[in-house]
Amino acid sequence: MPPPLLAVERLQTHFPTSRGVLRAVDGVSFTLERGEVLGLVGESGCGKSVTSLSIMRLVPPPGRIAAGRVLFEGEDLFAKDDEAMRRVRGARIAMVFQEPMTSLNPVFSIGDQIAGAVLAHAGGGRRAAWEHGVAMLDQVQMPSPRQRARDFPHQLSGGLRQRAMIALALASGPAVLIADEPTTALDVTIQAQILDLLRRLQAERGMAVLLITHDLGVVAELCHRVAVIYAGRIVEIAPVRSLFARPLHPYTRGLLQCLPHPSRFGQPLTTIEGVPPDLRQVTAGCRFAPRCVHVIASCRTTEPALEEREPGHFVACPVLR
Amino acid sequence: MSAVVGPETGIAVTPAVPAGAGVRRRTSFRAVFGLAVLLLMSGAAIAAPRIAPWDPGRQMLAKRLRPPAWQARGLREHPLGTDHLGRDILSRILYGGRISLGVGVSAVTLSACLGVSLGLLAGFHGGRTDALIMRVVDVFLAIPYILLAMGVVFALGPSLLNVILVMAVTRWVQFARIVRADVLSLREREFVAGARARGNRSLRLLLRHVLPNALTPIIVVATLELAFMIIYESALSFLGLGVQPPTPTWGWMLSDGRNYVATAWWLATFPGLAIMLTVLAVNLLGDWLRDTLDPRLRV
Numbered sequence A: 001m002p003p004p005l006l007a008v009e010r011l012q013t014h015f016p017t018s019r020g021v022l023r024a025v026d027g028v029s030f031t032l033e034r035g036e037v038l039g040l041v042g043e044s045g046c047g048k049s050v051t052s053l054s055i056m057r058l059v060p061p062p063g064r065i066a067a068g069r070v071l072f073e074g075e076d077l078f079a080k081d082d083e084a085m086r087r088v089r090g091a092r093i094a095m096v097f098q099e100p101m102t103s104l105n106p107v108f109s110i111g112d113q114i115a116g117a118v119l120a121h122a123g124g125g126r127r128a129a130w131e132h133g134v135a136m137l138d139q140v141q142m143p144s145p146r147q148r149a150r151d152f153p154h155q156l157s158g159g160l161r162q163r164a165m166i167a168l169a170l171a172s173g174p175a176v177l178i179a180d181e182p183t184t185a186l187d188v189t190i191q192a193q194i195l196d197l198l199r200r201l202q203a204e205r206g207m208a209v210l211l212i213t214h215d216l217g218v219v220a221e222l223c224h225r226v227a228v229i230y231a232g233r234i235v236e237i238a239p240v241r242s243l244f245a246r247p248l249h250p251y252t253r254g255l256l257q258c259l260p261h262p263s264r265f266g267q268p269l270t271t272i273e274g275v276p277p278d279l280r281q282v283t284a285g286c287r288f289a290p291r292c293v294h295v296i297a298s299c300r301t302t303e304p305a306l307e308e309r310e311p312g313h314f315v316a317c318p319v320l321r
Numbered sequence B: 001m002s003a004v005v006g007p008e009t010g011i012a013v014t015p016a017v018p019a020g021a022g023v024r025r026r027t028s029f030r031a032v033f034g035l036a037v038l039l040l041m042s043g044a045a046i047a048a049p050r051i052a053p054w055d056p057g058r059q060m061l062a063k064r065l066r067p068p069a070w071q072a073r074g075l076r077e078h079p080l081g082t083d084h085l086g087r088d089i090l091s092r093i094l095y096g097g098r099i100s101l102g103v104g105v106s107a108v109t110l111s112a113c114l115g116v117s118l119g120l121l122a123g124f125h126g127g128r129t130d131a132l133i134m135r136v137v138d139v140f141l142a143i144p145y146i147l148l149a150m151g152v153v154f155a156l157g158p159s160l161l162n163v164i165l166v167m168a169v170t171r172w173v174q175f176a177r178i179v180r181a182d183v184l185s186l187r188e189r190e191f192v193a194g195a196r197a198r199g200n201r202s203l204r205l206l207l208r209h210v211l212p213n214a215l216t217p218i219i220v221v222a223t224l225e226l227a228f229m230i231i232y233e234s235a236l237s238f239l240g241l242g243v244q245p246p247t248p249t250w251g252w253m254l255s256d257g258r259n260y261v262a263t264a265w266w267l268a269t270f271p272g273l274a275i276m277l278t279v280l281a282v283n284l285l286g287d288w289l290r291d292t293l294d295p296r297l298r299v
Helices: A048-055 A082-088 A110-122 A125-141 A159-168 A187-204 A216-222 A240-245 A250-258 B017-048 B087-125 B127-142 B145-157 B162-187 B190-197 B202-237 B249-258 B264-295
Strands: A005-015 A022-032 A039-040 A064-072 A095-096 A176-180 A209-212 A225-228 A232-241 A307-310 A312-316
Touching: A022 A039, A022 A064, A022 A232, A039 A048, A039 B264, A048 A064, A048 A176, A048 A209, A082 A110, A095 A159, A095 B190, A110 A125, A110 A159, A125 A159, A159 A187, A159 B017, A159 B162, A176 B087, A187 A209, A187 A216, A209 A216, A216 A240, A225 A240, A225 A250, A225 B127, A232 A240, A232 A250, B017 B087, B017 B264, B087 B127, B087 B162, B087 B249, B127 B162, B145 B162, B145 B202, B162 B202, B190 B202, B202 B249, B202 B264
Parallel strands: A039 A209, A039 A225, A095 A176, A176 A209
Antiparallel strands: A005 A022, A005 A064, A225 A232, A232 A312, A307 A312
């Protein structure tokens, strides 16, 4: 079997605070194959975004990557010097951010910005770069791309801006796209359009996508596999069908039960009691134990490891069978 | 530009925002007025040797303190009157513009380059770089700039170049502070993070993503500083540190005329008017420039 395109191994990212070290990401491992869409799901503050920033080595100070490796095409990204890492960013691994309103430079036209991105990595002439930018806008189904390329970000709607962002990210033909909540700031119809677009571009380009979201609906739409992350750790990772059909971790079950479902029509929505643990206090045992309805004595003392229950379906819970 | 697309599409288009046209007309008026005044001023200054009616240093004691031509004792050959040594005020203003505008513009340019670079550096890098630069800024703010200028000019000698250098070196903090403050917020913006994630080098991030977004306050400060520099130069001249008399400068004429303001108002009024008009023109032009450079304000 060929090595995966991207492998994150035992990643730990810490933020020193005045009240102890905050372990935002604490031993996360997963792989991303060529052409695969992997969802990274979890609630706010569970370490999804920090994981993606760690892969890019863009963790904002004072945060730092404390341990682990990220292998991209077999090379350890953490071992690269700054210049080599800079050449990976954008060119090989690109990112799309959540907020299309503020993610584009307000003083340049979107065509200029895409051309700039092309020039930064591929070089070539300004004219060719501009034409490439127009072609990219066309690919993300921007209406009348040639005219729109001259528009400034404030002249575009949220959905069009997100399209421009995607065009910008894909301009240099990356092998991996990290999409950090790409549809969260958009309304539902635009969300659907953007998801369609991402799916189509992913399939056309054979690009791998790491999709970070808290929206299980988006996961079901787009992902091949899902990793559920809780308090800086992956608790379950499985093919999307398997996860939705037989969630094995109590947290995943809880999340799925939070969704409205026709079979539970008329009943109040369930919630998961309690709040996530303080990531500054490291406790022994399972991190979900304080909120778990299936908790047993050993949960509070030993940290469960991920084990494969079904082909490709890993879960870090020894209790649920 | 865009308001008159109606006819060729064949559809009667009423401008959605009629006020928009008004805004644009006022915008271009500001630009035209500002540019015209500035061109007139600098043109007159450059052409001074050709158009000035008198040698600016020529003293005619028989005709001292004559009012402007339209006043009772005014002389036709001295349209703006003469000063206490009988020198022609119009000629002195024309010649003075060469020094005042030249020194003002070069000092502002130099101080902007210095201040903007250091401000960018401080705001963008933060940490120790920021602490170091900002402590230097504090020192400059704490020492009276005239005192600092005096020390430097005494050490280097009062030449035109030294005066410009001193003026720039004592005023760059104005730019540094404002730029740093802007950069501090800009660097946290998502588009800067995004540009970094696309593999842009720090220098490119600074010059393409941070600096253009911080241009507005820089332009505003620069226009205000130009006015300040013209006065500053006169203060230095007054202390014997700037451009030496008898070379006329607006600032020097202004402070010189101050002694006669009760009896001969024209001595201080006309150079003052020249400074005011220049500053007004620069401000209008700066305003217009700011609006034009900011795509959000473009019609």
